[in-house]
Amino acid sequence: MTLQAPPTPRNPQGQMRRVGVEIEFAGLPPRDTALIVRELFGGELNAESPHRLQVSNTCWGEFVIELDTQYAHPDQKVLDDGAALDGEWARHQHQLRAEFHAKARELIGDMVTGLVPTEIICPPVPWNELERLDRLFDALREHGAKGTDASLLYGFGLHLNPEIASPKADDIRAMLQAYMLLAPWLRDEIKVDITREVLPHANPFPKDYALKVLAADYRPDMTELIDDYLHDNPTRNRELDMLPLFAHLCPEHPHALLHSGLTKPRPTFHYRLPNAQLSEPEWGAVTEWNRWVEVEKLAADRQALTQRSAAYVADHGRPFYRRWLDALLRPWRSR
Numbered sequence: 001m002t003l004q005a006p007p008t009p010r011n012p013q014g015q016m017r018r019v020g021v022e023i024e025f026a027g028l029p030p031r032d033t034a035l036i037v038r039e040l041f042g043g044e045l046n047a048e049s050p051h052r053l054q055v056s057n058t059c060w061g062e063f064v065i066e067l068d069t070q071y072a073h074p075d076q077k078v079l080d081d082g083a084a085l086d087g088e089w090a091r092h093q094h095q096l097r098a099e100f101h102a103k104a105r106e107l108i109g110d111m112v113t114g115l116v117p118t119e120i121i122c123p124p125v126p127w128n129e130l131e132r133l134d135r136l137f138d139a140l141r142e143h144g145a146k147g148t149d150a151s152l153l154y155g156f157g158l159h160l161n162p163e164i165a166s167p168k169a170d171d172i173r174a175m176l177q178a179y180m181l182l183a184p185w186l187r188d189e190i191k192v193d194i195t196r197e198v199l200p201h202a203n204p205f206p207k208d209y210a211l212k213v214l215a216a217d218y219r220p221d222m223t224e225l226i227d228d229y230l231h232d233n234p235t236r237n238r239e240l241d242m243l244p245l246f247a248h249l250c251p252e253h254p255h256a257l258l259h260s261g262l263t264k265p266r267p268t269f270h271y272r273l274p275n276a277q278l279s280e281p282e283w284g285a286v287t288e289w290n291r292w293v294e295v296e297k298l299a300a301d302r303q304a305l306t307q308r309s310a311a312y313v314a315d316h317g318r319p320f321y322r323r324w325l326d327a328l329l330r331p332w333r334s335r
Helices: 030-041 076-080 088-112 127-142 169-190 194-198 207-214 222-232 243-249 285-300 302-316 320-333
Strands: 018-025 044-049 052-056 063-067 118-121 158-162
Touching (some): 018 127, 018 285, 030 052, 030 063, 030 127, 158 285, 169 207, 169 222, 169 285, 207 222
Antiparallel strands (some): 018 158, 063 118
């Protein structure tokens, strides 16, 4: 598959825009996966804990490979609780508690290996090097990794974190509008797995919010854009999660969700919709990146964006029964 260029290939600093990639799968434990990553991209293997490892100093930076559950990893707060303790006996007791805690978390990880996914969090990769990253997906398939469609229990996803092309409110708004317009097409192209549809992690935007954002007179500044989003989407469970970007753009914003430990501020969109389609030989990061680029192309074409937004508002602003009736009669009218 040919890698598609975005309409704005470079960031405001003139550097090639980068993309973070996260992939979930079953069939390979973290250590075996980390060895595959090191074999492909070099670097140094470090074990933070038995079920969380890093491959650092690769050409792009650090890969993190872990079981995707917090209960398989030691809680750093528990380990650090003894830092200010006075007295040898108190420090000894804390060391025993910390060792017991770490061992208990290791045993939990051993028990849930195969039940919860392994996750690879890749370092930010220049978009024009994603074809090299796809070697990882080929290697995972060859070593028996299982993707979303291998079981009804596997609600695994691939997340893309494309670096923004511009931090301006108008440009962020345009990307939100383009995404909402193309979300049905993306879902149809991806064929989002039924298990992932049932789970809340990649929920669509509410229709009322989409109508607000796509309205012809919606021209918010950054504060209003963020406030509107948080009012209608007080959750991380959206197919396009804007919270990491908003936390980066407005670190002083008081909303608790932007300061949650689960929200990591970064200058990227957090696109959560794709399945982890490891059963498809040609599938990888390039496939999903090319689909994402269609969103960026529409956002860059302001005339088309305005026309399609107006059509959406006109159609979805009608009563449900009218839209249902039109959809029912459309095949007959086309004859």
